[in-house]
Amino acid sequence: MNKVFRGATIYTMDEDNSILENANLWVENGKITKIDINTNIPNDIEIINVDGQVITPGLIDIHTHVGIWGEVNEETNDACEYSSPFTPLMDAIDGINHNHFSFELARKGGVTTVQTGTGSANPIGGVWSILKTAGDTVEEMLLMERSGLKGALGENPKNVFGQSYHKSPYTRMAVAHLIRKGFLEASTLSKGERNKQLEIRTELSPFIEVLEGKMPLHLHCHRADDIATAIRIAKEFNVKLCLEHCTEGHLMLDAIKESGASVTLGPFMLPAAKYETRNLTPEAPKLFHEAGIPFAIMTDHPFIPIQHLILCAVEAVKYGLDETTALRSITCEAAKLVGISDRVGSIEQGKDADFVIWSHHPFMTRSNLLTTYINGQKVYEREGVEV
Amino acid sequence: MKQAIRNAKVYQQHTGEFLPQTILVDGERISGILAPDESLPECLHIDGTNMFLTPGLIDTFSQIGLKETGIRWEGNDGYEPLAESGSHLQVIDGVYPFDKAFKDAVAFGVTTAHIASSPESVIGAKTAVLHTHGITVDEMALNPEFGFSFSLGDIPKRAFFEQTKTPLTRMGIAQKVRLALQVLQHSGNHQKRPFFFRTHRADDIVTAVRIAEETKIPLVLVHATEFRFIKNIPYDKAFSVIAGPCFQPMERGELVHLDPSLYRTLAEQNIPFTFATDHPVSSITHLQMEACLALKAGVDEQLILNGLTRDAAKLLQIDHLTGSIEEGLYADLVLWNKHPLELTARPVQTFIKGKEVYREE
Numbered sequence: 232m233n234k235v236f237r238g239a240t241i242y243t244m245d246e247d248n249s250i251l252e253n254a255n256l257w258v259e260n261g262k263i264t265k266i267d268i269n270t271n272i273p274n275d276i277e278i279i280n281v282d283g284q285v286i287t288p289g290l291i292d293i294h295t296h297v298g299i300w301g302e303v304n305e306e307t308n309d310a311c312e313y314s315s316p317f318t319p320l321m322d323a324i325d326g327i328n329h330n331h332f333s334f335e336l337a338r339k340g341g342v343t344t345v346q347t348g349t350g351s352a353n354p355i356g357g358v359w360s361i362l363k364t365a366g367d368t369v370e371e372m373l374l375m376e377r378s379g380l381k382g383a384l385g386e387n388p389k390n391v392f393g394q395s396y397h398k399s400p401y402t403r404m405a406v407a408h409l410i411r412k413g414f415l416e417a418s419t420l421s422k423g424e425r426n427k428q429l430e431i432r433t434e435l436s437p438f439i440e441v442l443e444g445k446m447p448l449h450l451h452c453h454r455a456d457d458i459a460t461a462i463r464i465a466k467e468f469n470v471k472l473c474l475e476h477c478t479e480g481h482l483m484l485d486a487i488k489e490s491g492a493s494v495t496l497g498p499f500m501l502p503a504a505k506y507e508t509r510n511l512t513p514e515a516p517k518l519f520h521e522a523g524i525p526f527a528i529m530t531d532h533p534f535i536p537i538q539h540l541i542l543c544a545v546e547a548v549k550y551g552l553d554e555t556t557a558l559r560s561i562t563c564e565a566a567k568l569v570g571i572s573d574r575v576g577s578i579e580q581g582k583d584a585d586f587v588i589w590s591h592h593p594f595m596t597r598s599n600l601l602t603t604y605i606n607g608q609k610v611y612e613r614e615g616v617e618v
Numbered sequence: 619m620k621q622a623i624r625n626a627k628v629y630q631q632h633t634g635e636f637l638p639q640t641i642l643v644d645g646e647r648i649s650g651i652l653a654p655d656e657s658l659p660e661c662l663h664i665d666g667t668n669m670f671l672t673p674g675l676i677d678t679f680s681q682i683g684l685k686e687t688g689i690r691w692e693g694n695d696g697y698e699p700l701a702e703s704g705s706h707l708q709v710i711d712g713v714y715p716f717d718k719a720f721k722d723a724v725a726f727g728v729t730t731a732h733i734a735s736s737p738e739s740v741i742g743a744k745t746a747v748l749h750t751h752g753i754t755v756d757e758m759a760l761n762p763e764f765g766f767s768f769s770l771g772d773i774p775k776r777a778f779f780e781q782t783k784t785p786l787t788r789m790g791i792a793q794k795v796r797l798a799l800q801v802l803q804h805s806g807n808h809q810k811r812p813f814f815f816r817t818h819r820a821d822d823i824v825t826a827v828r829i830a831e832e833t834k835i836p837l838v839l840v841h842a843t844e845f846r847f848i849k850n851i852p853y854d855k856a857f858s859v860i861a862g863p864c865f866q867p868m869e870r871g872e873l874v875h876l877d878p879s880l881y882r883t884l885a886e887q888n889i890p891f892t893f894a895t896d897h898p899v900s901s902i903t904h905l906q907m908e909a910c911l912a913l914k915a916g917v918d919e920q921l922i923l924n925g926l927t928r929d930a931a932k933l934l935q936i937d938h939l940t941g942s943i944e945e946g947l948y949a950d951l952v953l954w955n956k957h958p959l960e961l962t963a964r965p966v967q968t969f970i971k972g973k974e975v976y977r978e979e
Contacts, residue, residue, distance in 0.1 A: 303871040332874065501867065502687045502719060502898040509688030536868040542907070542961075549962040596910045596961050 234258045234607070235272050238282035239588065244563040244577040248555050256286060258584040261606035265580060285592055287558065288578050289343025289585030289605065291565040292540050294475055294495045294529035297337055297347045297364070298327040302533045311352040316392045316400055317409050319437045321357025323348030324376060329369045333537055337364040338603045338611040340538030341587035344374060344566075344575050351383035351451040352391040354400060354409040358437055359449060361571060363585070365610040374571055379473060380437045382410050383451035384460055386507045407460050410450070413438040414468040447471040447493070453478040453507040462490040473568070476531075478508050481515045484522040493568045494519060496560075497529040500546050516547035520556050527565035528557070545594050554594060619662065620644050621972065625654050626666025626953060629673070631928050631942055634920025636670055636957075643949040646971040650945055664953075669966055672923065672958055673943055674729025674950035676930035677905050679814070679840050679860045679894035682731050682750070683713035683720060687898065693717075696736030698743075699781045703798045707743035709733045710762045713755045719902050723750040724976040726903040727952040727965045730760065730941075732894075732934050734767040734840075737816050738777035740791050741798045742767035745814065747934050749950070750902075751975040760936050765812040766802065767840075768795050770822040772872045792825055799833045812836050812933075814860070818843040818872035827851055838933065840894070843876050846883040858890040858933055862908050863900035881912035885921060892930040910961050919959060948972075 236256040243249045243266065255272070257265035272278055301307030309326035312318040327347065337345060348359035359378050366372035384406055393401035400406045417438035420428065425443075429436045441448050448470050450461040458480055465472035472492040474480065480487050480494065487494065496515050503509045519526045528547060530540050544557040556564075566576025574583050584607035591598035603611040621643040627636035628651075640658065642650035652658070686693025695712030698704060713733060723731065731750055735742030745764045752758035770791055778786035799813075813835045815826035823842055830837035837857040839845075845859070864878040884891040893908045895901060900908070909922045931941025940950045949972040956963040968976035 300869075302868050303874065336868075500865075500901065500904070502722075502901045504688075504690075504898065506689055533868040536866075539865060542865070545961045549964060594961060596913050596959055599914060 233275075234277045234279060236279045236281050236286065236588070237272070238280060239284045239286045241266060241286045241578055242288075242558065243579060244288050244559060245579050248559070256578065256586070258604075258607045261584055261608070263578060263580055263582050263584050266578060281588055284601065285589040285598075286578065287341070287587050287589065287593060288562045288576055289587055289603065290341045290540050290561045291344040291527075291576060292337075292342050292530055292532070292537060292561065293346040293361075293527050293565045293569050294497070295345045295347045295532040295537060296350060297333045297345045297532050297537055298329060298331045298362075299323060299347055300333070300350070300533050301331075302333060310350040311356065311391075312349070313352060313391065313396075316353050316388060316398075317355050317412075317434075318349075318353050318357055319355050319380065319413060319434050320432065321349055322377075323358060323360040324369050324373070327360070327362070327369050329366060329372060333532060334364045335611075336536060336538040337532075338605075339600070340540055341589075341593070341600050341603050342537055342540050343585040343587075343603065343605050343610075344571070345532075345537070346378055346569060349381050351387040354382055354384070354388050354406045355413060356381045356383060358446070361569060363605050365605045365608070374574060375569070377440065377446050378569060379447045379449045380441050381449045381451070381475075384410075384457040385451070385453055386505055387451070403457070403460070407464065410464055411467070414442065414464070414470070417442055418468060441470050442468060444471065447473050449473045449475050451475045455479040455483050457507070458483060459486065462486065462492060465490070465492065475529075478515075479510050481512065481518040482510065484518065484524065488522060488524050494524060494526040495529045495568070496526050497543055498531045498535040500535055500543060513546050513550045516557070516560065517551040520552055525564055525568065526560060527568050528560040541593050548594060557594075619972070620649075620659065621662045621664060622658050623664045623666045623671060623951065623953065624658070626669045626671035628671045628943060629923060629927075631920075631924050634918075634923065641671065641943060641949075641951070643951075643969070643972045646948055646973075648943060648945055648947055648949050651943070664967070666953055670954040670956065670958055670963075671943070672727070672952050672954065673927040673941055674952055674968065674970065675727045675905050675926045676892070676934065676941060677723075677728050677731040677895050677897065677902060678892040678930045678933060680731040680733055680897045680902065681736055681899075682723060682733060682897045682902050683715065683717045683748075683755075684709055684733055685736065685898055686714055687718045694736075697738040697777065699738070699777065701739070701741075703741040703794075703801070704735060704739045704743045705741055705766055705798060705802060708746065708763055709735060709743045710746045710748075710755050710759065712743075713746070713748065715752055715755060715758060719897060720750050723902045724968045724970070725965065726906060727954070727958070727968055728902055728905050729950040729952070729968065729970050729975075730931075730934075730936070731897075731902070732764065734814060735769075737769040737773040739767075740769055740774045740778075740794045742769065747936055749970050751970045751973075760939060761934070764934065765814055765838075767814040767816065768798075768826075769816040770795075770825060771816070771818050772870055788822070788825070792829065795829055796833070799829070799835065803833070812838050814838045814840050816840045820844040820847040823848060824851075827857075830857070841896075842880065842884075843873060845880055847875075858892070859884055860894045860933070861891045862893060863895050863904070864911050865904055865907060866896070866900045878911035878915045880915075881917050882915040885917045890929060890933075892925045892933055906958060906963065907961065910959055913959050922959065
């Protein structure tokens with residue numbers, strides 16, 4: 232099905248951040264086929280008039296617990312396997328309820344792609360996945376099934392296991408040891424032994440995947456020393472690291488830049504509820520940008536509900552970040568950091584037709600999201616709107 | 619000390635416009651309002667050209683200072699678990715004026731907050747209305763003992779179970795509230811004090827209305843998350859709503875239907891409402907963002923700006939002291955760099971009782 236969305240201002244979020252006025256967006260078979268201005272549109276093509284409206288790429292949040300946290304009660308919460316602090320075999324796709332209302336909230340907020348999975352109670356929690364936010368099964372929604380091994384440093388593992396369950400880890404040292412343990416054991420194996428482990432999917436297999444560069448290590452870290460520990464471990468085993476939250480990262484920008492780690496910032500919009508987050512600041516995105524470190528902005532849904540991702544970017548602007556970088560941090564930059572920018576994150580020929588139509592620029596108070604499209608299909612429409 | 623804030627675009631609560639004016643301040647109070655071209659008395663001049671001036675914003679339901687930023691139980695004085703009824707307690711005894719959140723409050727234009735117990739307490743402590751700047755709560759207090767707060771629904775149910783290992787139902791909560799109201803009415807202790815009911819689910823809202831009708835108390839609904847599900851509220855007495863916060867973590871079943879369209883529903887039904895952060899549930903810094911969400915949802919700008927200021931002061935019975943830019947009231951004022959309902963607007967300067975309590979770096 233060939234369609235043209237005619238007359239919008241398009242924020243393409245391509246390499247040059249091109250903004251096209253009064254432009255046409257051509258969509259066919261779920262892909263973007265063309266973006267142009269003032270061309271004649273043949274009669275047999277469906278025209279959707281979006282004159283004066285604003286189109287951005289579908290938003291991307293690369294740190295969420297969409298579809299797995301439950302948000303209602305313990306019965307529906309499958310985010311943290313509390314039975315052990317070391318659970319590398321927990322795969323996000325086995326915990327995600329594809330029918331959960333948080334996917335609907337995501338579409339309502341213009342979020343078309345999320346990375347989601349296990350929480351931060353376990354030093355080694357499990358393997359995350361990247362999904363589109365619409366589809367009839369998890370398999371249909373998957374963009375990347377194994378997008379990284381998730382672990383956590385700092386207060387959360389200490390609190391859950393040490394303080395609440397009275398078992399190891401009680402200290403940061405034991406937390407680091409649990410993370411290191413998997414890599415130490417995996418790194419001593421021969422190629423043949425590694426393949427055997429991968430084949431029968433032992434607890435070492437996710438560590439082997441990380442060691443072989445097939446997926447990164449995502450480490451939850453707030454305090455500066457936890458960030459430094461994450462960098463230290465990644466360096467010891469020469470693995471690709473994503474620093475998740477990175478709350479005190481603004482106090483150690485040089486070290487982070489030198490490490491080459493990916494950075495996902497947030498949630499920075501609520502008061503610090505624990506000691507390790509007391510230096511939280513919404514100025515962090517601006518400071519990272521000034522230091523030349525690329526980053527994505529996250530909601531950590533449900534801690535900031537996923538539909539408010541756009542407000543997180545606005546908050547960064549309020550604290551001094553430029554609007555373009557803010558929008559990049561929830562579209563193309565987020566896509567790049569997790570390796571999906573060949574598919575999503577910008578409005579360019581050949582990319583998936585994931586985009587959002589807004590009444591005004593999305594950072595304006597009066598702006599309302601009108602419709603959300605995934606793979607060229609309308610997946611959300613604001614009440615009372617007909618596009 | 620005499621000061622003049624010159625040529626700012628000053629909010630007009632009767633028309634909703636911003637007009638260039640000069641505001642004179644003498645000591646703690648506003649002493650005059652001049653047209654921009656009128657000659658000024660000799661005093662300290664603050665240039666407000668190209669800026670917007672509003673009354674200080676009022677957070678009408680908050681736990682600021684009661685639940686301290688950045689630590690857990692050590693700084694949490696919002697809930698006294700073993701108290702059968704909290705109405706003999708006063709929040710003013712639990713507020714820490716050096717909580718970082720008070721600095722955030724003035725940096726985001728909030729000059730007054732109504733402070734209430736955490737939602738875990740079915741019967742909360744006596745609430746207080748405070749300025750957001752000071753060394754002691756006593757000097758901050760606009761009203762140290764204001765109203766009574768009650769809490770219905772999931773949170774008190776769970777908190778009670780965790781404390782006592784015995785269940786508490788919604789019926790049991792309603793009975794506790796009725797009993798507490800009887801005691802208060804007998805003691806004559808409730809005269810002229812408003813009653814605030816934390817409610818999210820539609821059935822809890824209706825229960826609050828039912829209890830208020832039975833006991834003839836003036837009702838203020840707090841949160842009112844599922845208000846849009848109730849077609850006709852069976853209560854003819856005037857009541858008001860402290861709505862939201864609509865921006866908050868979504869971790870409980872009661873919040874599944876939380877949406878800023880709440881503000882539009884209330885406006886359409888002509889029910890008076892004000893804004894709240896319930897800090898630290900949302901952040902005191904987001905009171906203005908709640909107002910932006912209301913504007914996004916289609917509520918009239920004047921209704922919103924009055925809800926943040928004058929109407930909030932009326933609800934808290936401090937409109938003779940603050941909430942408007944009028945001669946004789948406290949000079950609780952905020953100078954904004956942009957129209958205050960722009961999402962990226964920030965205060966340039968904030969004043970409480972004529973004293974500068976925040977200045978942009």
